[in-house]
Amino acid sequence: MKNFLLILFLTVTVYGQTIKDISNIVGIRENQLIGHGLVVGLAGTGDKSQFTMQSLQNLLRNSYIKIPASSIKSKNIATVMVTAVLPPFARQGDKLKLSISSIGDAKSIDGGQLLLTQLKGVDGKVYALAQGSILANENIKTSGYIYEGAIVENELSYSLKDEKFITLSLLKNDAKIASTVVTKINEKYGKNIAVAYDTRSIEVSKPETMSIIRFISEIQGIKIDTMMKNKIIIDPKKEIIIAGADITINPVTISRKNFTIRIKKSDLTDKEWNDPAKNIGVAVGDDTKVEKIPGVAIPAVDIDNALINTKNQPTVSDLMRAMKTMKLDIMEIIETIKMLDNLGAINADVEMVR
Numbered sequence: 001m002k003n004f005l006l007i008l009f010l011t012v013t014v015y016g017q018t019i020k021d022i023s024n025i026v027g028i029r030e031n032q033l034i035g036h037g038l039v040v041g042l043a044g045t046g047d048k049s050q051f052t053m054q055s056l057q058n059l060l061r062n063s064y065i066k067i068p069a070s071s072i073k074s075k076n077i078a079t080v081m082v083t084a085v086l087p088p089f090a091r092q093g094d095k096l097k098l099s100i101s102s103i104g105d106a107k108s109i110d111g112g113q114l115l116l117t118q119l120k121g122v123d124g125k126v127y128a129l130a131q132g133s134i135l136a137n138e139n140i141k142t143s144g145y146i147y148e149g150a151i152v153e154n155e156l157s158y159s160l161k162d163e164k165f166i167t168l169s170l171l172k173n174d175a176k177i178a179s180t181v182v183t184k185i186n187e188k189y190g191k192n193i194a195v196a197y198d199t200r201s202i203e204v205s206k207p208e209t210m211s212i213i214r215f216i217s218e219i220q221g222i223k224i225d226t227m228m229k230n231k232i233i234i235d236p237k238k239e240i241i242i243a244g245a246d247i248t249i250n251p252v253t254i255s256r257k258n259f260t261i262r263i264k265k266s267d268l269t270d271k272e273w274n275d276p277a278k279n280i281g282v283a284v285g286d287d288t289k290v291e292k293i294p295g296v297a298i299p300a301v302d303i304d305n306a307l308i309n310t311k312n313q314p315t316v317s318d319l320m321r322a323m324k325t326m327k328l329d330i331m332e333i334i335e336t337i338k339m340l341d342n343l344g345a346i347n348a349d350v351e352m353v354r
Helices: 050-062 175-189 212-221 316-325 330-342
Strands: 004-008 015-018 023-025 031-040 078-086 095-102 113-120 126-133 143-152 165-170 194-196 201-205 223-226 230-235 240-242 252-256 260-264 300-303 306-309 348-352
Touching: 031 050, 031 095, 031 126, 050 078, 078 113, 078 126, 095 126, 113 143, 165 175, 165 212, 175 194, 175 201, 175 223, 230 330, 240 330, 252 330, 316 330, 330 348
Parallel strands: 230 348
Antiparallel strands: 004 252, 015 223, 023 165, 031 078, 031 113, 078 095, 095 143, 113 126, 126 143, 165 201, 194 201, 230 240, 252 260, 260 300, 300 306
16 A cells, blocks of 8 residues: 555635536537448458458449459458547538447557448438548557548538527536526526526526627626536546546645645736736746746646646646656556545546446
8 A cells, every 4th residue: 555645725615617617508519420331451450250341342332343242351451330429510511530449350440541431310311421541549459530530511400590598408407506507697687587497407588689699608608606516537447537628626735655746726816917017927847937926826736846837726637747747657647636536626526437
């Protein structure tokens, strides 16, 4: 068991967020696309499954080339599943990132060429066409990506222009949060334009003199104090940490056997930070120098000799950058995040993948 000493100083239990952070707008959503295709050009790392041979035979048949599937012996091809996310309001010509995974017993699809593949939605309609060269994952060569590998061909018809109201769907089913959101919106506009239909759904009517886009922008920007948190996902086996860029860490000091972490919060107000007369810089590594102001704490992630100063309250992203600068092992980073979570110092829920 590793020996370590924890010294904690926490300052808040309620988190400042905006309505955008804790809700979605009903009707504005992503859509999943899926298709299956053939990858060619593999250097003997493909598969010889019957399904792959049949797929190649069908492809050749479309080119008026007839050949029995049993006569195809190549291991330079592989059958794959292709998935993508169609963002809201995607337009023809937009490009999408592809995720690709082998179906058969291929050893690697790295560097293979995905042939033209249709990507369909749950309604069976084709929304994008995919093709390109695959970049496999570093540790799992049977799956990979093609950045901007699909082109949107058909659009989902949805227009906000004539909408008279929007419906907010809270990320968490909570009556207290729903009531708080309704109160904040009605206070901002000075009248009862927001009504909660249940503990997650809130309908908000748009003022007649305002465009729907500006209205959504204002609603989503309303600040609200809630106990809802973002999420950090940790997969120890794959050594992966997934975290949003704006997950903050409260002031805390952790002393471990090999290093000490100090999270510092600024004493400056936003107005003071933006005052040109103070000439305050923000340091990331050695890029910029920070002017030291007597008696004022500069927000920072301080890990022994690795100091990252930030304009705002330090985040998990800042912490991981500092720990990587120290060349700490990924498991050290994971254990540190788990300790911060146990102490309540992170404004997020930490989920461990088993």
